[in-house]
Amino acid sequence: MSARITDGSHVEVAVVGGGQAGLSMSWQLTQRGIGHLVLERDTVAHDWADRRWDNFTLVTPNWQCALPGYPYDGADPDGFMKRDEVLAWIRRYAESFGAPVVEGVLVTRVREGAAGGFEVVTDQGTITADQVVVATGGYHRPVLPAAAGRISGSIVQVHSADYRSADVLPQGGVLVVGSGQSGAQIAEDLFLAGREVHLALGSAPRCARFYRGRDCIAWLDDMGVYDIPVQAQVGGLTKRESTNHYMTGRDGGRDIDLRSFALGGMRLYGRLIGGGGTSLAFSPTAEASLDHADSVMESIKTDIDRYIDRAGIDAPREDRYVPVWRPDEEVTSLDLDEAGITSIIWSAGFRSDYSWVQVGVFDGAGHPTHQRGVTAAPGLYFLGLPWLHTWGSGRFAAIARDSEHLSSAIGDRARHPAEAAVPG
Numbered sequence: 001m002s003a004r005i006t007d008g009s010h011v012e013v014a015v016v017g018g019g020q021a022g023l024s025m026s027w028q029l030t031q032r033g034i035g036h037l038v039l040e041r042d043t044v045a046h047d048w049a050d051r052r053w054d055n056f057t058l059v060t061p062n063w064q065c066a067l068p069g070y071p072y073d074g075a076d077p078d079g080f081m082k083r084d085e086v087l088a089w090i091r092r093y094a095e096s097f098g099a100p101v102v103e104g105v106l107v108t109r110v111r112e113g114a115a116g117g118f119e120v121v122t123d124q125g126t127i128t129a130d131q132v133v134v135a136t137g138g139y140h141r142p143v144l145p146a147a148a149g150r151i152s153g154s155i156v157q158v159h160s161a162d163y164r165s166a167d168v169l170p171q172g173g174v175l176v177v178g179s180g181q182s183g184a185q186i187a188e189d190l191f192l193a194g195r196e197v198h199l200a201l202g203s204a205p206r207c208a209r210f211y212r213g214r215d216c217i218a219w220l221d222d223m224g225v226y227d228i229p230v231q232a233q234v235g236g237l238t239k240r241e242s243t244n245h246y247m248t249g250r251d252g253g254r255d256i257d258l259r260s261f262a263l264g265g266m267r268l269y270g271r272l273i274g275g276g277g278t279s280l281a282f283s284p285t286a287e288a289s290l291d292h293a294d295s296v297m298e299s300i301k302t303d304i305d306r307y308i309d310r311a312g313i314d315a316p317r318e319d320r321y322v323p324v325w326r327p328d329e330e331v332t333s334l335d336l337d338e339a340g341i342t343s344i345i346w347s348a349g350f351r352s353d354y355s356w357v358q359v360g361v362f363d364g365a366g367h368p369t370h371q372r373g374v375t376a377a378p379g380l381y382f383l384g385l386p387w388l389h390t391w392g393s394g395r396f397a398a399i400a401r402d403s404e405h406l407s408s409a410i411g412d413r414a415r416h417p418a419e420a421a422v423p424g
């Protein structure tokens with residue numbers, strides 16, 4: 001990572017962001033002999049170290065970690081890398097082809113240049129670029145519900161991005177708000193560490209880890225589910241706002257069954273709808289949330305059954321899930337002091353922030369408009385966004401395919417700047 005930027009210099013392509021997406025882009029551009037720099041405000045792939053908890057493991061199996069020119073080649077393709085293994089693996093990738101990454105340079109503004117191309121303003125000077133790829137991930141600003149600002153100062157509040165381990169929280173109970181992939185896994189992490197856990201459930205679906213002898217992700221991959229573009233999904237582009245299914249890769253992978261945690265003492269609530277001081281209010285939706293998550297899981301199994309039947313595959317039969325617990329009543333209010341809760345982990349997701357990209361390609365909500373990452377501004381691209389094109393676009397699974405697609409568009413434009421297609 002020895003590249004530098006020189007104020008006033010020019011580069012064919014500026015790639016903003018040195019995570020797996022920016023590096024994949026860099027590999028593709030390297031293959032095509034296209035000059036570029038990867039501008040990373042921190043260090044390569046640091047999000048995997050700085051924004052994941054200590055016991056984090058991938059939810060997706062290692063065989064899906066297929067960066068372009070760099071498939072997972074470790075000893076456990078069906079396993080799930082731990083946080084530090086992921087970080088080391090990505091850093092080795094950058095080194096493997098000498099990615100021209102400039103670390104510690106913050107891009108503060110990208111705008112169209114007066115004579116075409118782009119002006120890329122950084123905290124170390126300004127460069128120009130013919131083309132720009134924004135690969136800054138999809139998780140920029142942690143979302144905190146309004147209630148967070150009204151909670152008593154005696155309660156420690158942490159966003160899931162900053163949660164590290166049960167040990168660093170004060171003694172006492174912990175309330176986790178949100179049951180998406182992070183919330184469900186953090187609640188499990190705390191529970192396994194022996195903490196008293198309270199969990200406010202949202203509307204996240206879940207998926208079984210294994211079914212009929214294989215990882216569900218392997219079945220769904222064979223079924224072609226991960227190749228279906230976002231436009232062809234039920235709900236179309238709204239899929240980009242959907243919550244991920246919860247399951248875990250921890251200890252070789254397993255389901256996250258919140259009902260069984262409830263049997264073991266975890267307290268479950270519906271959606272958090274308000275609060276202040278030490279008192280919080282929840283909607284009476286805990287049971288509906290659990291039922292919804294289970295019904296999605298079971299419908300995925302039905303799809304897998306049909307696929308197995310259609311394809312005539314010999315796979316072991318497996319009993320369907322039977323709920324092991326139901327709430328006796330919906331608890332709609334909670335006093336944190338009375339319940340002995342001393343900390344809250346907000347797992348309400350993230351918002352994107354592209355305010356520094358000052359090019360007119362955004363919708364009213366600040367989301368970039370694009371087709372497979374190609375925007376209407378010639379030479380400006382996005383990569384690595386959740387559902388940019390398919391399920392795997394914001395994950396490891398499809399970054400090779402998406403970066404290949406963009407590198408082809410970039411190559412076309414580099415060769416024939418005036419003719420390169422702009423999406424309609």
Ligand SMILES: Cc1cc2nc3c(=O)[nH]c(=O)nc-3n(C[C@H](O)[C@H](O)[C@H](O)COP(=O)(O)OP(=O)(O)OC[C@H]3O[C@@H](n4cnc5c(N)ncnc54)[C@H](O)[C@@H]3O)c2cc1C
Pocket residue numbers: 016017018019020021022039040041042043044045046047048052057058059060105106107108135136137138139182356383384385394395396397
């Ligand atoms: C909790 C969590 C768990 C996940 N688990 C999985 C999983 O199991 N499997 C899977 O496939 N995916 C998973 N993902 C999704 C995805 O793989 C990660 O979000 C991954 O980090 C995305 O890589 P990226 O390169 O697109 O973005 P990032 O890793 O976020 O990299 C973007 C980089 O851009 C830099 N940057 C941002 N703004 C600027 C700027 N203005 N100037 C310069 N640099 C900038 C950042 O410092 C960062 O290094 C998970 C995501 C989260 C949040």
